[in-house]
Amino acid sequence: xxxxxxxxxxxxxxxxxxxxxxxxxxxxxxxxxxxxxxxxxxxxxxxxxxxxxxxxxxxxxxxxxxxxxxxxxxxxxxxxxxxxxxxxxxxxxxxxxxxxxxxxxxxxxxxxxxxxxxxxxxxxxxxxxxxxxxxxxxxxxxxxxxxxxxxxxxxxxxxxxxxxxxxxxxxxxxxxxxxxxxxxxxxxxxxxxxxxxxxxxxxxxxxxxxxxxxxxxxxxxxxxxxxxxxxxxxxxxxxxxxxxxxxxxxxxxxxxxxxxxxxxxxxxxxxxxxxxxxxxxxxxxxxxxxxxxxxxxxxxxxxxxxxxxxxxxxxxxxxxxxxxxxxxxxxxxxxxxxxxxxxxxxxxxxxxxxxxxxxxxxxxxxxxxxxxxxxxxxxxxxxxxxxxxxxxxxxxxxxxxxxxxxxxxxxxxxxxxxxxxxxxxxxxxxxxxxxxxxxxxxxxxxxxxxxxxxxxxxxxxxxxxxxxxxxxxxxxxxxxxxxxxxxxxxxxxxxxxxxxxxxxxxxxxxxxxxxxxxxxxxxxxxxxxxxxxxxxxxxxxxxxxxxxxxxxxxxxxxxxxxxxxxxxxxxxxxxxxxxxxxxxxxxxxxxxx
Ligand code: M6R
Numbered sequence: 001x002x003x004x005x006x007x008x009x010x011x012x013x014x015x016x017x018x019x020x021x022x023x024x025x026x027x028x029x030x031x032x033x034x035x036x037x038x039x040x041x042x043x044x045x046x047x048x049x050x051x052x053x054x055x056x057x058x059x060x061x062x063x064x065x066x067x068x069x070x071x072x073x074x075x076x077x078x079x080x081x082x083x084x085x086x087x088x089x090x091x092x093x094x095x096x097x098x099x100x101x102x103x104x105x106x107x108x109x110x111x112x113x114x115x116x117x118x119x120x121x122x123x124x125x126x127x128x129x130x131x132x133x134x135x136x137x138x139x140x141x142x143x144x145x146x147x148x149x150x151x152x153x154x155x156x157x158x159x160x161x162x163x164x165x166x167x168x169x170x171x172x173x174x175x176x177x178x179x180x181x182x183x184x185x186x187x188x189x190x191x192x193x194x195x196x197x198x199x200x201x202x203x204x205x206x207x208x209x210x211x212x213x214x215x216x217x218x219x220x221x222x223x224x225x226x227x228x229x230x231x232x233x234x235x236x237x238x239x240x241x242x243x244x245x246x247x248x249x250x251x252x253x254x255x256x257x258x259x260x261x262x263x264x265x266x267x268x269x270x271x272x273x274x275x276x277x278x279x280x281x282x283x284x285x286x287x288x289x290x291x292x293x294x295x296x297x298x299x300x301x302x303x304x305x306x307x308x309x310x311x312x313x314x315x316x317x318x319x320x321x322x323x324x325x326x327x328x329x330x331x332x333x334x335x336x337x338x339x340x341x342x343x344x345x346x347x348x349x350x351x352x353x354x355x356x357x358x359x360x361x362x363x364x365x366x367x368x369x370x371x372x373x374x375x376x377x378x379x380x381x382x383x384x385x386x387x388x389x390x391x392x393x394x395x396x397x398x399x400x401x402x403x404x405x406x407x408x409x410x411x412x413x414x415x416x417x418x419x420x421x422x423x424x425x426x427x428x429x430x431x432x433x434x435x436x437x438x439x440x441x442x443x444x445x446x447x448x449x450x451x452x453x454x455x456x457x458x459x460x461x462x463x464x465x466x467x468x469x470x471x472x473x474x475x476x477x478x479x480x481x482x483x484x485x486x487x488x489x490x491x492x493x494x495x496x497x498x499x500x501x502x503x504x505x506x507x508x509x510x511x512x513x514x515x516x517x518x519x520x521x522x523x524x525x526x527x528x529x530x531x532x533x534x535x536x537x538x539x540x541x542x543x544x545x546x547x548x549x550x551x552x553x554x555x556x557x558x559x560x561x562x563x564x565x566x567x568x569x570x571x572x573x574x575x576x577x578x579x580x581x582x583x584x585x586x587x588x589x590x591x592x593x
Contacts, residue, residue, distance in 0.1 A: 001591040002089075002103035003028035003075040004180065005199050006162055008171050008218045009190030012067035014038075015059045021192065022053050022073045024199045024247070027255070027392045027581065027588045028103075029077030032088035035059055036073070036099045036164065039066035044096040044166050048088040052582070070171060072162050074101035077587035080109070081126030091130040093137045094122070097166050100136070102129040103195060104159025104178040105592045112154060131155075136163055145217060145225075148172045152215070152227055158349055158591065162193060174215035174227060178591045179347050179375065182208040182216060184237060191218045197240060197373065198247035198390050205242070208235045209373065240373070246389040256393035256479065256573075256580040260566050263398050264436055267429040267559070269387040270402035271409065271422060277384050278406075281340075281366050282413035284382065285316070288338035288364070294354045295342035296323045296590070298396040298474055299403065303342050304467035305558045306407040312464070313421070313555060314414035323350035324593070327357065335362030342407075343367065344391055344399035345589035346374020353593065355379060368406050370399045384410075393581045394588050395479050397566045400471065401559045408555060424556055431551035432560065441571075444564055447534055447546045448571035451505045457482055458499065459565070460489040460526070461509035462519045468509055468558045472565040479580040480572035489522030502530035507565065508544070510537035511557040536561050 003025025007014045015037040022033060034048030037059075047060050053075055058064065074089035081087035092099040106112075109128035112135060117123070121134040132151055139147035144165050152161065158177030164170070173180055173193050183192035183200035184207070192200035193216075197207065210216055213227045224233040252258035285291050293303035303320045310318040318340075321329050333339075339358045343351050346369040355365055355376065367380035370388050377383045386402035405425050412421025451457065457476065461469035469486035476484035487496055489508070500506070508523035510516055523533050523543045535544030538552035548568075550560040573580035 001029060001077045001587045001589055002195070003199070004073070004101050004103055004160060004162060004193065004195045006072040006171050006173070006193040007190070008070050009188065010069065011190070012069060013064065014068045014071035015063045018071040018073040019053070019056065019059055021194060021199045022075050025195055026053055026075050027394060028195055029075050029587045030582050031076055031078050031083040032085065033075040034073065034088045034090050035063065035071060036090040036092070036096070037063045037068040038070040038164050038166070038169070039068045041066065042166055044092070044099050044164065046090055046092060046096060046099065048085055048090070050083055050085055050088065070164060070169060072099070072101050072164055072171065079105055079592055080128040086125045087127050089129060091125060091127060091133050093133050095166070098133045098137045098140070098163060100129065100133045100161060100163045102132060102159055102161050103591060105157045106131055106155045106159060107157035108155065132161060133163070144168050144170070145172065148174070148215065149227055152176070160195065170217055170219040172215060172217055173210065175210050176212050177349065177352065177375065180210050181373065182210060182222065184208060184222070186237070189220060191222060193218070197242060198392070201242060201244050201247055205240050206237050207240055207373070208237055211378070212375070242390065247392070254393065254570070254581050256395055256397065256570050259391055259393055259398045260563065260570060261436055262389070263401050263563060264429070264433045266388040266398040266402050267405055267425070267432060270405045271425045271429065273385070273387060275418065277382065278409050278413050278418065281382055281384060281410050284338055284364060284366065285410065285414055289334060289336040290332065291318045291338040291340060292329065292333070293318060293320045293340045293342065294323050294326055294351055296348050296350050298400050298471055299342040299344060299348070299351070301467045301471035301474065302400055302403040302407065304470070305404055305464060306340070308464045308467070309407055309411040309555065310414065313408070313411040316414060323348060323354045326354035330357055330361070333358050333361045333363050337363045339363050339365050341365060341367045341376055341380065342403055343376050344370045344396050346371045346376035347589045347591050349591050349593045352376060368403055370402070392588070394583050394586050395475055395569065395580065400562060404559050424554060428551065428553045428556040428559055431553065432563065435551065435560070435563070441567055444548060444567045445571045447548070448568055448575055450546070451532070452572060452575040454505055455483060456499065457484050457505040457507070458496070459484065459486040459507040459509065460492065460519065460522055461486070462489050462515040463511070464555070464558050465509040465511055465561055468561050471562055472507060472509070475566055475569040476572065478583045478586060479569050479578060480576055481578060481584070482572065489519045492522055493525060497525060497529065500526050500529040500531045504531050505534060506531045507534045507536060509561045510535055510541070511561070512538045512552040513554070513557070536564055
């Protein structure tokens with residue numbers, strides 16, 4: 001949800017460096033973009049455009065003609081104000097005195113704007129962000145740092161904010177609930193600020209973390225402060241072990257297919273991690289008075305799979321709720337309750353808010369996250385990293401299967417059978433390795449070609465694969481833009497079956513277990529009404545019009561069942577000429593409520 005990138009250092013092409021860094025953050029927002037360069041003549045020049053940044057080679061000459069050592073940039077996912085050049089960031093006060101970029105929402109912007117307008121400020125955009133620029137300017141007589149702090153104190157909501165001033169050679173940055181990381185090349189005295197690490201990986205692997213309610217001031221040195229204190233905060237430099245290749249597309253046409261194929265390795269990485277973590281989580285669950293899994297979107301569907309896994313494997317009732325709906329269940333949270341938060345990014349605002357509210361009640365938090373440096377990881381009591389490596393396509397794929405694998409391990413550990421769970425998952429990973437080959441992809445492409453022009457499709461599953469039917473629908477919706485809906489197979493006859501007509505595609509996820517006859521019978525009901533049945537199953541069946549074979553994986557059936565549907569969604573996106581990495585209206589991590 002909006003990408004921020006900034007450079008401050010000795011190189012005199014800061015604008016171009018920011019342009020290139022922003023391209024790596026485009027997955028966070030891609031409806032418009034902009035860069036501001038502060039040149040050596042104490043001028044700030046801004047360029048902004050509607051549309052994607054990926055096709056842009058150079059900035060305009062007026063940004064690059066003069067040497068520039070400080071630049072800030074932004075790629076936007078619109079919240080307040082339509083997708084227009086005016087609403088694109090950076091935003092500024094008159095004469096570009098103060099220029100800012102912002103990720104998040106300034107909740108009380110309307111009242112602040114009214115006040116500023118009555119003090120003579122004129123606004124040029126419909127955004128909440130512009131208010132911050134004017135708030136800073138209003139207090140500049142107290143000094144840039146104090147004005148910045150004052151503006152942040154007046155603002156309500158979650159955000160990351162960067163500001164530069166025409167008359168000062170520095171960047172100020174602060175965060176409250178939205179990600180912002182500083183990259184440092186100490187020898188070259190270069191500093192980068194970005195919403196995510198891959199953006200500056202080619203320059204440095206050394207980072208300093210800005211925590212919530214903190215700000216950083218960067219010129220030819222770097223200083224961190226608390227937003228509510230005067231004292232400087234001491235920070236450590238941390239070297240991260242991400243490699244550049246894992247954050248790039250390599251030979252693949254899109255991140256989505258690269259990440260789908262990476263599941264051969266990512267699953268093994270998830271399984272072969274610190275056993276102590278898994279055992280500790282299992283122990284905490286065993287002793288908790290009520291465990292609540294929380295997540296949003298795909299991570300939410302993974303959470304739902306978790307409830308079935310714990311029921312079957314550990315004979316334990318675990319609750320699930322979407323982060324955005326969690327507020328209604330807060331009254332049940334006691335200091336002995338436990339929350340398991342699931343997230344790829346670790347920055348999803350709805351999930352973070354659920355955690356924060358639960359923490360206020362003394363609830364212990366286990367987080368299952370991919371981005372180990374994320375806010376969620378930093379505020380949790382136990383962190384189980386899924387080790388999937390950077391996931392850049394908006395549609396979550398490899399993180400999904402790794403999260404399911406971790407929940408499976410914890411459920412087995414809860415039942416005192418961790419070794420059994422590990423064995424099952426190791427076998428499954430090796431079967432997936434065999435399954436993910438070009439022939440398999442080609443076979444799925446064939447069915448995609450058959451259904452590429454349809455308007456609606458349905459997915460049915462039962463038991464562990466009911467949430468997978470829901471997740472399959474998300475995958476298909478977000479990249480193919482086909483109307484797709486997932487159902488528990490047994491629920492069709494209570495209403496949704498009215499939607500089936502001649503040729504309507506319906507994916508039936510059929511596991512090789514006691515649920516098989518039931519879901520096959522549901523598929524037959526659809527077929528009798530003209531439906532075209534695509535079976536995702538270990539065994540073929542006469543009800544299937546098209547069969548996509550998956551391994552017989554027992555309790556790991558959700559993992560093997562979702563992968564071919566991820567491929568199908570990708571192939572449909574390509575056939576329908578959609579960009580699967582950057583689907584319309586979406587952003588990779590949703591850091592607003
Ligand atoms: O980063 P998170 O896992 O917390 O993100 C949650 C959802 O926004 C995310 O899973 C979303 O639904 C994906 N685009 C689905 O592919």
